[in-house]
Amino acid sequence: MIRHIVRKEFTDLLRDGRFRWTAAIVGALLLVSLGSGWVETRRADAAHSAARETAREHWESQGEKNPHSAAHYGIYAFKPRLPLSFLDQGVDPYTGTSVWLEAHRQNDFLMRPAQDATSGQRLGALTAAQVLQHLVPLLVILLAFGAFASEREQGTLRQLLATGISRRDLAVGKALGVAGALALLLIPAAILGAIAITIGSPGPAATPFARGAVLTVTYLAYFGVFLAIALAVSAWARSARTALVALLGVWVLNGLVAPRVAVDLSKWLHPTPSAVEFARTMEREMEGGVEGIERPDREATASRLVAEHGVETVDDLPLNVVGVYLQESEEYANQIFDRNYSALWNRFESQGLVHEALSFAAPLLAVRTLSMGLAGTDVEQHRHFATAAEEYRRDLMRRMNGDLAENSRTGETYLADADTWAETPPFLYDAPTVGWVLRNRTLSLAMLGLWLVAAFLAAAASVRRAEVA
Amino acid sequence: MQSATGPASERAREAARFPSAAPDAAPVLEARALVKRYGDLEAVSNLDLAVRPGEIYCLLGPNGAGKTTTIHTFLGFLEPDGGSVRVAGFDVTRNVLQARRRLAYVPEQVMLYRNLTGLENLEYFAALGGWETLTTTRLTEILVDAGLPRGAVGRRVSTYSKGMRQKVGIAIAVAKEAEALLLDEPTSGLDPKASREFSELIEKLRRRGVGILMATHDLFRAKESGTRIGIMRSGTLVNEMTTEEIGHADLERIYLDHMHEVEAAK
Numbered sequence: 001m002i003r004h005i006v007r008k009e010f011t012d013l014l015r016d017g018r019f020r021w022t023a024a025i026v027g028a029l030l031l032v033s034l035g036s037g038w039v040e041t042r043r044a045d046a047a048h049s050a051a052r053e054t055a056r057e058h059w060e061s062q063g064e065k066n067p068h069s070a071a072h073y074g075i076y077a078f079k080p081r082l083p084l085s086f087l088d089q090g091v092d093p094y095t096g097t098s099v100w101l102e103a104h105r106q107n108d109f110l111m112r113p114a115q116d117a118t119s120g121q122r123l124g125a126l127t128a129a130q131v132l133q134h135l136v137p138l139l140v141i142l143l144a145f146g147a148f149a150s151e152r153e154q155g156t157l158r159q160l161l162a163t164g165i166s167r168r169d170l171a172v173g174k175a176l177g178v179a180g181a182l183a184l185l186l187i188p189a190a191i192l193g194a195i196a197i198t199i200g201s202p203g204p205a206a207t208p209f210a211r212g213a214v215l216t217v218t219y220l221a222y223f224g225v226f227l228a229i230a231l232a233v234s235a236w237a238r239s240a241r242t243a244l245v246a247l248l249g250v251w252v253l254n255g256l257v258a259p260r261v262a263v264d265l266s267k268w269l270h271p272t273p274s275a276v277e278f279a280r281t282m283e284r285e286m287e288g289g290v291e292g293i294e295r296p297d298r299e300a301t302a303s304r305l306v307a308e309h310g311v312e313t314v315d316d317l318p319l320n321v322v323g324v325y326l327q328e329s330e331e332y333a334n335q336i337f338d339r340n341y342s343a344l345w346n347r348f349e350s351q352g353l354v355h356e357a358l359s360f361a362a363p364l365l366a367v368r369t370l371s372m373g374l375a376g377t378d379v380e381q382h383r384h385f386a387t388a389a390e391e392y393r394r395d396l397m398r399r400m401n402g403d404l405a406e407n408s409r410t411g412e413t414y415l416a417d418a419d420t421w422a423e424t425p426p427f428l429y430d431a432p433t434v435g436w437v438l439r440n441r442t443l444s445l446a447m448l449g450l451w452l453v454a455a456f457l458a459a460a461a462s463v464r465r466a467e468v469a
Numbered sequence: 470m471q472s473a474t475g476p477a478s479e480r481a482r483e484a485a486r487f488p489s490a491a492p493d494a495a496p497v498l499e500a501r502a503l504v505k506r507y508g509d510l511e512a513v514s515n516l517d518l519a520v521r522p523g524e525i526y527c528l529l530g531p532n533g534a535g536k537t538t539t540i541h542t543f544l545g546f547l548e549p550d551g552g553s554v555r556v557a558g559f560d561v562t563r564n565v566l567q568a569r570r571r572l573a574y575v576p577e578q579v580m581l582y583r584n585l586t587g588l589e590n591l592e593y594f595a596a597l598g599g600w601e602t603l604t605t606t607r608l609t610e611i612l613v614d615a616g617l618p619r620g621a622v623g624r625r626v627s628t629y630s631k632g633m634r635q636k637v638g639i640a641i642a643v644a645k646e647a648e649a650l651l652l653d654e655p656t657s658g659l660d661p662k663a664s665r666e667f668s669e670l671i672e673k674l675r676r677r678g679v680g681i682l683m684a685t686h687d688l689f690r691a692k693e694s695g696t697r698i699g700i701m702r703s704g705t706l707v708n709e710m711t712t713e714e715i716g717h718a719d720l721e722r723i724y725l726d727h728m729h730e731v732e733a734a735k
Contacts, residue, residue: 004596015584155580162544163597164570468546
């Protein structure tokens with residue numbers, strides 16, 4: 001019985017010129033966004049690869065140099081793009097994807113496309129995620145708003161129900177018919193996406209298919225929510241026009257109003273300092289000191305080392321006091337960095353939680369969070385990378401200062417050779433697993449699940465009570 | 470009851486006219502003490518009505534008399550506030566799907582899917598009615614038998630006239646092999662030829678033993694086609710007679726007399 005309804009709905013939609021045109025436009029936008037995202041990701045990957053090799057080459061060809069000078073010379077670390085990042089750029093254009101690692105400083109990230117983009121470019125940027133999050137739900141609405149309302153208006157609902165078909169079968173058939181029409185659009189896009197992941201992912205093989213599978217289920221659930229809402233409203237509304245207007249209202253609230261409210265509310269509840277304020281605070285603490293954090297003193301370090309080694313003067317020490325002092329200075333600075341950056345990251349995390357919590361009012365907020373997370377472009381994975389890069393920087397500084405301390409005496413001019421640079425391990429980064437992402441996003445997962453259940457219950461109740469005429 | 474040629478020949482004529490009428494058979498459509506209210510308005514009051522296999526029961530009455538409400542109650546679109554309605558023995562309130570599977574419904578305007586052809590519409594409704602095994606050839610025959618031109622069978626319904634859509638409506642009833650047929654002013658707006666063709670179609674169904682309840686304003690068609698006629702007024706069945714009982718009497722006069730009683734009462 002249901003298959004006949006599915007086939008009829010499918011045929012009816014395919015013969016409807018409005019559907020063909022709308023689907024063609026959405027499909028074209030989806031393909032263009034997939035293509036441009038893939039090309040952009042490939043371009044950025046190539047640029048990162050070349051820059052990574054050049055940076056390493058420069059590091060290794062420094063020649064003879066004091067290790068601390070080498071530490072100041074620094075090296076770049078590049079955030080590898082996960083294969084799915086071409087679908088959803090997330091916060092990457094705003095946070096940047098590379099960082100310069102040098103002595104005494106935890107630098108800001110560089111390569112922020114949003115910073116360099118003109119206002120026109122910012123408005124015109126269209127990602128596959130935006131198409132999936134905004135335009136596909138609009139298409140679902142356009143496909144399903146008349147499912148019951150138009151049938152009622154045209155009088156066919158009475159004739160349908162008079163055949164003896166149950167309302168439940170009718171609703172399931174209609175939902176599957178719309179889903180089938182939608183699949184015509186989404187399956188080719190999904191196949192192209194899978195091919196793009198397979199052939200175009202020079203980044204680490206961080207379980208792209210596991211992430212892709214979860215991302216697919218997430219978006220299917222999201223479309224399911226809209227389909228169920230559309231059926232519920234269509235069964236409830238007195239006319240197709242009323243159903244369409246109500247559903248467009250839902251679409252605007254979900255896609256335009258809720259994200260704006262979430263941004264403003266999260267900033268109001270958990271304000272973050274501007275970049276200038278943040279830098280000034282750290283500079284002030286670095287120079288003025290912070291209660292509870294002991295500031296290193298070169299004389300004190302020297303005295304302590306002399307005492308520890310049981311020698312008369314620093315000249316008798318088997319190490320270079322400057323190397324030890326520089327490392328202590330690094331560790332002092334690290335405590336200031338940790339204190340400020342932890343507070344900043346925690347605020348970002350709290351803002352993210354506000355977004356996730358508000359997804360009870362708009363499923364887009366949950367889907368957006370999950371989409372960025374699975375694409376590897378959310379704040380948490382930026383933090384994960386930034387933490388790894390900072391650990392590498394600290395290890396690098398320890399090596400350089402250790403080399404200076406261990407291989408020279410105080411007051412001696414020491415130059416490390418090329419082997420020192422070559423022995424320094426390159427920065428390697430392992431992106432988090434899909435399990436890590438999902439553990440961080442349980443609230444969004446729960447919200448999306450709740451939306452799905454609530455929308456289907458609403459659809460079932462609305463269809464059960466739908467007026468026949 | 471009057472007879473021009475004697476009771477025997479009258480019975481013979483009736484037997485020829487209603488070969489499958491079965492007066493003792495169980496009703497396929499039955500309302501007992503049916504009450505339906507819309508707020509304070511009692512649209513149907515204590516209605517007792519039974520339609521047996523091979524009968525065409527024409528329900529006459531002005532707008533608002535309760536004819537469509539009665540039909541919608543048989544369809545299970547409206548729930549009775551009192552009494553009961555049964556289709557082929559199934560209580561509509563308790564077994565609405567079973568009841569609907571045994572009846573067909575042709576409203577004043579048969580609404581079909583404009584993007585589908587007449588044949589596709591019939592295939593769809595027949596499949597939903599549970600008759601999935603009918604072949605395309607058989608369904609085409611049903612449409613042609615219902616009076617749809619063969620050339621129109623494969624055309625989209627958006628090109629059909631009202632008369633053609635009504636014929637598809639009848640074809641749906643035929644394909645469904647319904648035991649009961651509910652017609653809600655099916656000839657309204659049809660030209661005399663199309664109206665005549667429609668009457669012939671329902672006569673064919675009656676001969677097959679289908680019990681038919683037709684709400685109509687068309688007194689001429691009711692007298693021509695009906696085997697029994699009921700007159701409803703303000704939700705009440707005020708008169709019920711067989712075609713034999715009407716005989717040569719003027720149905721229009723009987724009908725108007727009942728309506729004048731209403732006016733007088735007001």
